[in-house]
Amino acid sequence: MIRKFKPEDIHQVMQIWLDGNVEAHDFIDASYWKSHYDSVQEQLPEAEIYVYEEETEKKDEMQTPAIRGFVGMAGDYLAGIFVDRRSRSMGIGKTLLDYVKGKHDSFSLNVYQKNEAAVRFYLREGLTISAEGTDEETKEPDYTMTWCGNQGVF
Numbered sequence: 001m002i003r004k005f006k007p008e009d010i011h012q013v014m015q016i017w018l019d020g021n022v023e024a025h026d027f028i029d030a031s032y033w034k035s036h037y038d039s040v041q042e043q044l045p046e047a048e049i050y051v052y053e054e055e056t057e058k059k060d061e062m063q064t065p066a067i068r069g070f071v072g073m074a075g076d077y078l079a080g081i082f083v084d085r086r087s088r089s090m091g092i093g094k095t096l097l098d099y100v101k102g103k104h105d106s107f108s109l110n111v112y113q114k115n116e117a118a119v120r121f122y123l124r125e126g127l128t129i130s131a132e133g134t135d136e137e138t139k140e141p142d143y144t145m146t147w148c149g150n151q152g153v154f
Contacts, residue, residue, distance in 0.1 A: 001052075001053055002050050002051070002052055002096065002099050003050065003051060003053060004049070004050060005044075005045070005049035005050065005051055005070065009051055009067055009070075010041065010044065010045075012066075013044065013049070013070050014037065014041050014044070016067065016069065016082045016084050017040060017070075017080075017082050018033055019085060020083070020085075021033040021082075023085060024115050024117070025112060025114075025115060027112075027114045027140065028112075028140065032137075032138065047072045047074050047079060048072070048073040049071070049072050049073075050071050050096065050099060051067045051069070052067065052069040052070065052083075052096055053067055053068070054068050054087075067084075068083060068084050068092050069081070069082055069084060069093065070096070071100055073100060073107070076104060076106060076107045077107060077109065078107050079109075080109075081093050081096050081097060094121075094125065097125055101147065101149065105148075105149050106146065106147060106149055107146070107147055108145065108146045108147075109144070109145050109146075110133075110135070110142050110143065110144055110145075111142060111143055112135065112138075112140050112141070112142050113132075113141045113142055114140065125147075126147060127147045128145060129143045129144070129145055130143075130144050130145065130146045131143070131144040132144075
């Protein structure tokens with residue numbers, strides 16, 4: 001199920017964020033992501049975050065449901081979709097993206113050009129490449145991609 005982020009989700013969400021960035025962006029040194037961990041953790045609660053939580057059987061009251069992925073929005077900017085490595089290719093990323101599409105008429109995002117799997121995913125899900133650029137911090141080429149729903153041009 002998808003639900004709003006709660007403060008107690010922070011540790012699971014941040015682990016998925018770090019692992020996902022290191023794995024998907026092997027062309028950027030892992031130290032870059034690790035050096036941004038604290039600032040992202042501070043900023044995360046300010047964004048519009050939704051988590052995909054796995055339905056689990058409660059064996060006792062202490063069991064914590066497993067967060068398998070999350071999506072973050074900052075206004076009409078999709079800051080990222082992250083899915084736990086053990087849960088990829090199971091439709092969770094698409095489910096999270098569809099959820100955001102249902103809440104936003106249009107949005108944009110940036111994705112590294114070398115992250116070919118993500119580029120293919122977003123294109124398959126109806127986003128279009130609207131600009132090419134370079135990420136200022138990493139100096140890596142990226143795309144700005146947009147989704148406009150049924151409105152036409154963003």
